[in-house]
Amino acid sequence: MSAVPAAGAAASWPDGVKVARASLSPPDHPPVFSLHGVGVRYGRVQALLGVNLSVAPGERVALIGANGCGKSTLLRVLHGLAKPSSGQLLRSDGRRQAMLFQRPHMLRTSAQHNVALGLWLQGVRWRDARAQALLALQRVGLEGIAAQGARTLSGGQQQRVALARAWALRPDVLLLDEPTASLDPHAKREVELLMADLAASHGQAGPAHPVTMVFSSHNLGQVKRLASRVIYLEHGAVLADLPVHDFFNGPLPDAARLFVKGEMV
Ligand SMILES: Nc1ncnc2c1ncn2[C@@H]1O[C@H](COP(=O)(O)OP(=O)(O)OP(=O)(O)O)[C@@H](O)[C@H]1O
Numbered sequence: 310m311s312a313v314p315a316a317g318a319a320a321s322w323p324d325g326v327k328v329a330r331a332s333l334s335p336p337d338h339p340p341v342f343s344l345h346g347v348g349v350r351y352g353r354v355q356a357l358l359g360v361n362l363s364v365a366p367g368e369r370v371a372l373i374g375a376n377g378c379g380k381s382t383l384l385r386v387l388h389g390l391a392k393p394s395s396g397q398l399l400r401s402d403g404r405r406q407a408m409l410f411q412r413p414h415m416l417r418t419s420a421q422h423n424v425a426l427g428l429w430l431q432g433v434r435w436r437d438a439r440a441q442a443l444l445a446l447q448r449v450g451l452e453g454i455a456a457q458g459a460r461t462l463s464g465g466q467q468q469r470v471a472l473a474r475a476w477a478l479r480p481d482v483l484l485l486d487e488p489t490a491s492l493d494p495h496a497k498r499e500v501e502l503l504m505a506d507l508a509a510s511h512g513q514a515g516p517a518h519p520v521t522m523v524f525s526s527h528n529l530g531q532v533k534r535l536a537s538r539v540i541y542l543e544h545g546a547v548l549a550d551l552p553v554h555d556f557f558n559g560p561l562p563d564a565a566r567l568f569v570k571g572e573m574v
Pocket residue numbers: 351352354355356374375376377378379380381382383
């Protein structure tokens with residue numbers, strides 16, 4: 310396993326490939342997240358190991374790598390659902406985050422109420438929450454099924470309801486764990502377009518504060534279409550962290566190159 314160079318530094322890999330770090334936040338835009346030597350251990354399994362990274366506001370970061378490499382664990386750490394066993398996670402204050410999963414968790418009530426409940430939990434009055442929920446469902450093209458039971462909807466529709474639920478909260482940071490992995494190609498495309506739309510919007514802090522998105526995916530076409538930066542993980546460690554163009558066109562550490570070649574077949 311390769312040692313991970315410090316965040317912000319140019320990295321020199323054992324095989325001599327130079328890999329520049331993808332992003333450095335200017336001083337007036339502090340990073341949304343900074344991880345310093347973060348490790349997560351589940352019993353005997355080292356799910357993450359010595360992860361150093363910094364995510365700047367407005368970045369669209371794709372996490373890729375083989376099954377079990379630690380993508381979900383990293384997203385869970387960023388959302389506060391998993392606690393680092395070592396290292397440090399710093400998060401900028403006052404940002405609102407939402408997370409989506411491969412299989413959305415829908416409550417046994419209407420689509421509209423599923424969205425409205427998220428707002429109500431944030432202190433919005435129920436009547437206003439219902440009205441805002443309808444607007445959010447409109448945004449994902451689902452106003453026509455607002456009254457339907459959310460659990461009776463297709464997987465693609467449920468994921469769109471989950472996006473509407475996130476959207477309604479005006480998140481500054483959106484985390485998505487393989488959000489299209491269990492969808493058919495048509496639904497996949499629809500959800501992907503909505504992700505792009507959401508990533509191009511801004512959070513509660515206003516137009517100067519674009520949404521920051523971190524997502525995991527096994528679909529490299531999707532990564533090319535959506536990401537500004539790609540992080541390749543192997544056995545819980547970051548092996549490459551590059552702007553999307555450089556990741557797909559420049560030299561890569563051997564393991565990442567072979568992974569990309571395999572996934573592109
Ligand atoms: N709650 C848990 N308890 C024990 N081991 C876990 C737990 N969650 C994850 N792991 C292990 O940690 C490692 C990383 O898992 P993780 O789900 O983060 O990988 P992943 O890259 O998201 O995988 P996939 O592409 O299959 O979703 C794996 O070996 C997994 O089995």
